Amino acid sequence: MLKLSNETKVGILTVLGITLLVLGFNLLKGKSLFSSNQTIYAVYKQVNGLQPSNAVQVNGLIIGNVTKLDIMNNDPSRILVTLTLKKKVPIPRNSVARISSDLLGTKTVQMDLGNASEYLKNGDTIYASVDGSMTDALKEQLNPLVKKLEGTLSNIDSVLITVNNILDTTAKGNLQDAIRNLNVTMRNFTHTSASLNGMLDPKSGNIQQTFNNLASITGNLKDNNAKITGILDNAQKATDALAKGNIDKTLSQLQQTVTNLNQTIAKLNTTDGTAGLLLNDKKVYNNLQYSLGNLNKLLEDLRVNPKRYVHFSLFGKKDKTKPLPSDSVTVQ
Template identity: 85%
Template sequence: MLKLSNETKVGILTVLGITLLVLGFNLLKGKSLFSHNKTIYAVYKQVNGLQPSNAVQVNGLIVGNVSKLDVMDKDASRILVTLTITKKIEIPRNSVARISSDLLGTKTVQMDLGNAGEYLQSGDTIYAAVDGSITDALKEQLNPFMKKLEGTLVNIDSVLMAVSSILDTTAKDNLQETMRNLNTTMLNFRHSSASLSGMLDPDKGNIQATFNNLAAVTGNLKDNNAKISGILDNAKTASDALANGNIDKTLHQLQETATNLNATIAKLNNTDGTAGLLLNDKKVYNNLQYSLNNLNKLLEDLRINPKRYVHFSLFGKKDKSKPLPSDTATAQ
């Protein structure tokens, strides 16, 4: 059997150890030793803390990792990032490798796949882009707010200066007087509140007594509901009797009577009829008055000298008659 020297054994173990170390290091970096990976390059102006072994994702799926980062210029204006794609996917040439970070600050390279018909091959360079950090986004959101806040503070400062200039000695005295008046008002309000509480007292309050009286009135109405209903029924009966009566006929007859009375009055005012002449013609009145005077004279003469009109004598003795009444006799 072949015997190995100690030096040979040490050399073999050293080679095996170095090999295992390299394999383990590559495995820790995410490199597969038994598959054909695709290497793609991207050039960035800044990487925002991107480190080797950071994941490369497509639609949230890890398809590779960052192999290494190299400085292309002495001023580090361009940084070459090597991306190792371990998944068997096709990446269109117009795709973009965008560096982004989550809330915890973990950096990843997101592949935004394009729509080109040609695909990147191993060793090609992809378009690069960098998302702003959360701090940058917060700054962008807070900058307008800070500007508004600065303007508001300036306005507040101006208002305070104006108030300070207004509040001279007289104004301060007036303000103190106003505060004293406000204290007096609050004291009066406290007394009013106490009075209101007394009015609202459930046992002795005026409002409670008012509600009790109202309850008594409503109770009386409830107790006399039958009487009220009877009164309303009587009123309804009376109104129905008036509605069912011959009021229209009576009013029509009354209207006809008023019409006839108007016609009669019109005839009396007219001089064509006898009654109208008696009422309106002065000559007729005078003649009638004259006739009545003559009739009065005749009756007076008949009373005084009845024998002048009736001749009756048993012995044929002539009676001496008295003279006629004066023509100036007037009717009594």
């Protein structure tokens, strides 16, 4: 059996320990040495505290992690982030790797998938973007408040300047004049109140006289209460008589009369009946006009030639028939 020296055993154990240390370190960083992963890169201007081993997600599903962050070409504004994808998820070329954070401040890289037909391959670079931090969001919320506060302070400054202008020498003199005028007004008010007290005097005031007149009027009303009651009784009797009368019957008869009158007028407006024909049928009117013309001719002929209709002759001699004065007689 091969015997190993202590130095050899120590060397073997050292190599095994270093190997296990490297494997464990890589495992803690999220690297897998026994599977084929896809590596893609993203370039950011700032990473908002992104660290290696932070998760890479697609729609909330963890598909990999951040393995490395480097400064490109000694330019701090260009930070190269290495993303290792453990799950085989096709990533379209127009997708975006967006750095976001939750309420606890944990950073993640969210893959916003695009709609391109080509997909990223191992070693390709993806588009990059960064969500605003909580501080940026807070600044956006506070900016309107700060602007309003600035406007308020500006207004306060304007008010203070106005007050200073008011309190100058001229303004103080004007203020004193105003106070003197106010004193005069108060004295006038005192005189007015004295006059009002005189009017309210219970013995000689005008208001007391007015109340006395009102008392006299109410006394007269009280003295004539019986007469007023009689007048109201008479009015009540008159209204009762009207209420007990045959007003309803009279109104009903009047309504019936109006109805009959409407029916008669309606018949006159139609060609039913003689009156309706006379009023509405032109042919009847023309025939009547013609008959009246013939009747007038007959009467005229009777007047001119009476012997034609009534003949008296003692000697048997006939009179000659006289012509009518006019063959056509105008109806008057």
